[in-house]
Structures are given as structure tokens and as C-alpha cells.
Amino acid sequence: MSYLSLSAKDKAEMLARVGAASVDDLFCCIPEAVRFKRPLDLPAAQSELELVRTIDTVGAKNAYGHHLSFLGGGAYDHFIPTVVDYLSSRGEFVSPYTPYQPEVSQGTLHLIFEFQTLICQLTGLDIANDSLYDGSTGAAEAVLMAHRVTSRDKVVVARSLHPQYREVVRTYIKNLGIEAVEVGFGPDGRIDAAELKRVLDDKTAAVVCQSPNFFGVVEDIQALSDAAHGVKALSVAVVAEALSLALFEAPGKLGADIVTGEAQSFGLPVSFGGPYLGFMACKKEFLRQMPGRITGQTVDKEGRRGFVLTLSTREQHIRRERATSNICSNQALCALRATIFMETLGKQGLREMAWQNAQKAAYAADKLAAIQGVKRKFTGPVFNEFVIELRKPWPAVDAALRAKGIVGGYGLEPEYPGIGSSAVVCVTELRTKDEIDRLARTLQEVLS
């Protein structure tokens, strides 16, 4: 099967018009020596029906879907209202390019302007961009941005920042002479305030902290921001679970200068890690240093309101190597899904969803902590994830739970050596009381 639209007659006539005897003639500029002479070694072409069967067969190898899961860690399983899928699958949204021609792109530009507004409202900051690839690259971009704003070469990063986000930050900065200093956590699961104070100095560009952090613990953003500002560094709040923004005070109201993170929770399925939706908001004084596309409101000659991509002198296609970022395509369609999701849930619904997450996680945490051989690892307040510490080694417990059809959480030991037998457990609004009770019951059996 192919998606070509030319008939044999079209092809012959078109070749005649261009003066080529055959299709091969069109490639005359490619030296004979490098031309590829055999057929590609790819699977034979499939009809639509065969393709569907092939993918069904491959998909069936994912045993994960048959499990009751409590995995989070930056990828959250939330309810997605039907209108999100329905509206976002319209070809008018799916199949255009980046809106370079605003007169025929007002649909996309208009909704992105709404997206920017929603992100500003949630983060409590002045401006937001159109999107970034994901939360991890958002964290890296925020570090580079803080480096540009402050002209300083050191960033302080909480060890409780998502381990994969930390890796991405390290990958990005190591060629630029920026140093990352990690700060550990206390018994409450929050960043170690004393250690933080020790490492902050006048070379520090930013304090980068995730809240809720990888352990699910909510940080004291005001205190962190005050500490950062004390050495004239920027306070960067990373939010891997965007739904938390509907419940907790906006980081921008607690002193954060840049809020960046992952908005997958807003209408995007976990989908094996992507496509997701990085976002970034900041105070308006940093506008010129912000990476990514930005949409602005303006008017046409007749005074009609319209929207355009703006402030592009920050960007690679104008400024080339002096751009604020190399980002070009980002995650516009994911931003559309998030916009529909946020507007559908609305002021009451988003908060209600967040509240249910917190309540269900609290219920689950109490239930699990009541089991012999299980205790809460950290004492700090949490949103929809919490860490349990087990008497038995997590890998064995995990395997035993899986044998009973449950993925109980994400083991911390590999990425946090020395933390002991611990796992982070995530409970969203999708987990019912019965399911939580089943986890507790099964864990008790496994441990006894």
C-alpha cells in the first residue's frame, strides 16, 4: 500500500514535461558510485488490515495492561474526558505545520494563546511559552536560561529532582562549563536546608527543585526561593505532576522565578513516555531569555483581533547560534490536548481532581503504613505519591506483587543507593477504594 496520488499516465506525462526518460534520470546528480543498488531490506508492504493485525500482535506482548498499577514518577494515569480525544483528532489541528502564516493558522494560535494564559494562571507567573519537549528538557532549558540571566556557572539541583530529569540536565550542561551541585534530602523528604545553605554562593545561577518532588513530597518553595534570592540566584520550580498546581499555592506566588515541568497529566495518556508536554513560565523581566515559541495578540488593518508567533528574535531561525535555544518544533498538539483538558475540567473540576488525588493517596498511605513491615519513609506532606519502606527487599516484594497482578510502585534503590528497600507509590483519582484495598491486602500477604 502506498499513499501516492499519481496515475501511470500522470507519471508518464510529468516525466515528459520535465524532460526525463525515466525516474532514474531525476537522480542524475547523485554520483553512480554511492547510489543504492539493491531493494531495501524491510518487511514486505502490508495492507491496512494486515498492519492492524501486526500491531495488535505486538501490543499484546505488553503484559503491563493486565496489571493494577500504582506507578507514577513523572508519568501519571489520569481520567481524560472524551471531548479531548474527539476534538484534538480533527485534521485541522493534527495536520498543519507550525503557524508561520497567521492568516490561515488562527485556530492553532488562538488556542495556544489560551494555553499560555492557563499556564500563567496555574503557575502564578506573568508569561508562558507555547511548550517544550517534556519536563526533563524543560528543567535543562531552565538551567540554561538561569545561566544566561545571571551569567553564573553553577546550579544547585535537589537530589529529589526526578532522576531522569537530573540526567538530562547533566547531559545538557556538561559541554558548557556549567557545574551542577546536588543537595540531598532530610527525613521529611524535603531538600536538606542546611546543606543547601552551605552550597549557595555568589556563583550560583539557580536553585532547581521539584515540587512535589520525586518522593511525592511537597517542598517549601517560599523558603527555597528566599534562599536562592539571598545569593541573587534564580528560584526554579520544576513541576512533574502538573495537576498539583490546581491544589497548592502557585509557585510564582511563593517566589519562584521560573516554573517549568511536565503537563502530561492534562489530557495525555502515559503512552510509554511520550509525546508529553513540557511547559515553562517565568517573570516578565526574563521574557527575552525565555526559550521556545511565544504567541502574542495583535490586530489586523481593520482592527480585528488576531494572534501571531512573536518575539522570534530570540529564536534560532533569526538569531542562529546566538538564539536562546535551538528548539524549533515542540509539542503544539499536546498543548491543544492540555488546553481542552484544562478548560473542560475547569476551575472546579481541576481542583476537585487534584483534591481527590491527595485524599486517595493519603488513604492509601495510611492503609499501607498500617501493614506489619511497612512504614512511611518520609514525614513531609505529599500530593498523590508517597514512599514506603519495607522490611523485605523491594525487588522480591515487587515480583511477588506482580505475580498477583499488581505493579505496586517504583523501586528507589537503583537511583538512590543507600535509601534502603523503598518504593514510590502513586494513587490518582482513577484508583478506586477497592483497588487500593486490594493493594494493601496483597502487600500484607506478600510480606507475611
Added chain:
Amino acid sequence: MIKEIREPLIFEISAAGKRASELPQLDVPAKKDLLAGVPLRREIDDFPEVSETEITRHFTRLSTKNYCVDMGIYPLGSCTMKYNPKVNERLAAHPAFVASHPLASADLVQGSLEVLKKLEGCLCEIAGMDAFTLQPAAGAHGELTGMMLIRRALEARGDARKYVLIPDSAHGTNPSSAHICGYTVKEIKSNEKGTIDLASLEQEMTEEVAALMVTNPNTLGVFESDICRIAEIVHAKGGFVYMDGANLNALTGVVRPGDMGIDVMHINLHKTFSTPHGGGGPGSGPVGVKEELVPFLPVPVIVEKGGRYILDFDRPGSIGRVRAYFGNFGVIVRALCYILTLGPKGVREIAEFAVLNANYIRKSLEGEFYLKYPTASMHECVFSDKFQKEFGVTNLDISKRLIDFGMHPPTMSFPLIVHGALMIEPTETESRRDLDMFIDAMKAIAKEAKENPEVLHAAPHVTYVGRLDEVAAAKFPVLRWEKKT
């Protein structure tokens, strides 16, 4: 006269108490003192409150303000706006995939890992490379990853070097990506054919140069015929050749980058492999490498062992992660579906028909529009507004007028080496009728430019908004809605 309906911002139709979604009642006992002492927000100020009817109408009406590939030709040069097959959308939303969690143990997600591994294999074959990473989320992200791989390989030899050479015709992302990787960019001039000037390359290519970043075919749609010699010059000084695969659509099954001296490249799945652009992403920018660079690939690498897929994190040479998890998985599923649908012959036909369509447009418009470089075109051709300038008409006017003809304009003002450029890439999926309609529209516009330039200056005439004041947008930025006080 009937007053036209202007679509409001959602915030402007919001009213207290309305909602479009409800959750079930909380089924666990609510804790009264939950989160006591933590600063909570009372509400999200000014967040929208609307009904589902209003949501549906708002977005449906907004959708009608967009032009898209599903409507007609979208000849943006270097963007490869081809048709996006619908079955691929359905399969990317397969419940087994959308439910699979990226932190799940590998044995629970064998199907998802198989998708990744299968696409890696297909891309290796099509590009002639030894290995691919699918982690990069877009083309520019792939460029950055590729440059990091080169840097790491050079560091392993003892010296990361200082410079990266980039032709003056390159995309802006190339210099920006090299810069973020810590390199200083040196520009290589194009010659009269629009290709890399070998003499200046030989002069600039020293042992301080880490790599040459080349786009082939380049942004003029011209194949760098000297590519093998170019690679020899760079390799002789110990440098690497990076290829921006943005224009791979011209080459599939005809010539493989790996066979012409390319060491590292990225592929835009949202271009060559038909995954939808989504109004600006999500894309996906897999990076392919030759053997020497394999040890430096991002972790984890997926390895097949005894018929099972496992994740290999034990790779001390790795540059590290460039993104959390495994990349834009949903985009990867679509690209794999596309390749499986096309098969070996179909993949070669991508290039054949893309090049035929572009040359058909070029031949049909030669004479009407100025072609700066007469060199043979591959999948796109670059005209300019030089003839129309005589009548005071610019490439912007021509582009805006095309909108009145119901078509999307070509890429404008790029590449930078062609003043007033109109860069046209039809792709292979266009029909003869669509190509002819485009050609006829362009000819009609060329005629209007001579006879009635005013109509072009004022274009577009039939859109929801006219030309917007972009200067004001940048000078007095309004970047969010705010409640009138």
C-alpha cells in the same frame, strides 16, 4: 450588513459555576486536616468555567480557522508536509500502547520495546547507519544529540576541538545546536551551484574542527554531488560529518547517507515518515550513527537477548540521557506503521515521486519566477521574487495571495542565500490535479503582479483576519488574557 461572528477567548465566555466534567464522588473517607500547614490555593483565579457544548463549539470553530494538509497542498520547503495516514493515528492510540508506563519493568512492556527496536532496525537499513537512538524529541533535539555524540567521541580521543563548520544555506537550528554543545560556528560559503565550496572547506577544515554539519540535499533542494569528497576532506583531519536529515525525503531507497561518508545524522519522523506536524509538534528526531560512535549513544540502549528486550544502562561512554524515558513514543509508532505499510518498494517511491513532483513544479514555473541556481532540483525548488520585485511585489505578497487561491504558501525568505526566496516542496503524496492547481495559481499571481500589484499587497482578502501587525505584537507584547479591571 450581517456582523461577522468573532470567536472569543474561552475566558470571555466563562461564567461562575458552569462545568463540563464531573468526577465520581470520592470513595475513600475524606481527611479533614489533610495538608494542614501547606500553602494551598483557594481557587485558580479566572480559570475558565464553561459547558461541554461551549467547549465543543469553541474548538470546532477554531479548527475552521486553520489550513491543513487534509485540505490541500502545503508546499512548505524543507518541512515535508505530506499526507498523514489515518490508520497510523488509530494504531498510535492502541490501548496496549497508550496504557504502557515508561517506568514499568521491561518484561511488562515487551511490545512497546519491540516497536522501538523495530523502528531502529528500519531506520538503520534506510539510512545505512549502524545504530539509532529514538530518544530525541524533534529534529533540533536530534542535532544537539548528534553534536554531543561527536564531542564525546573526540573527548575520548583526547580533544573535543573548538569549531563546527556549517554551510551558509543551513537551517538556523544547526548553528544553534552546535553552540549549545559548546562549539563555535564557522560558516562555509556556497559556490555558484549552490553547493559547498570545496576550496573553502579545505581551507577551513583544520584539526581544530570537530565536525561539518551538512544538509543533503541542501536547503536549495540541490544534492551535494561532492559529498564523498567532502567527507574525505573532513575525515582526513579527524573530524566527523553530521548530516541534517530534514531533506531525507529526496533520498529514501535511492542513496543512503551511511554510504556517502556520513558519520552521524538525524531523521525527522514528522517529515520523511509522515507523522503529523500537529501545528508545531510533537515531532521526533532519531539519531543514527556509524560503529565508532555507538558506545556514546544515550542510555538506555535496548538490547535483544534470547528473544526478549532488555534495557542496557551499563554504558560508561554514553553522553547520558537527552530526554526522560524513550522519546516521543506515539510518534515512533506512527512512523513504524508507515514503513510497514509502504514496504521496500514504497519507501523508494517516496523519493521518486517527491523528486518528480518538485521537478514538475519547477519546470512549470521556470520563466514565471526567478530561479537563482539552475542546478538540478531534488525534492524541492527555490524560486525568488526577483521578477516580481520590478512591479513592487515581494515574496510576502505572493505568499499571501496564494492563500486567496485556497493554498498554503511555500517557505519564505529561506534559505538566506536566496533573497526573497520561495522554497517549494510538494512531497510525493500530491495528485497531478493539486500540483496543477498550485502551478496555475502561481502563474495567475505572476500575471497579477504585472497587471494589478495592488491586489497582491492587500492579500489575503478572504481570511478570518488580514495581515496582522507583527511589529506591534513584538513591541507591545500581549502574551496572555487578563481580566479587565
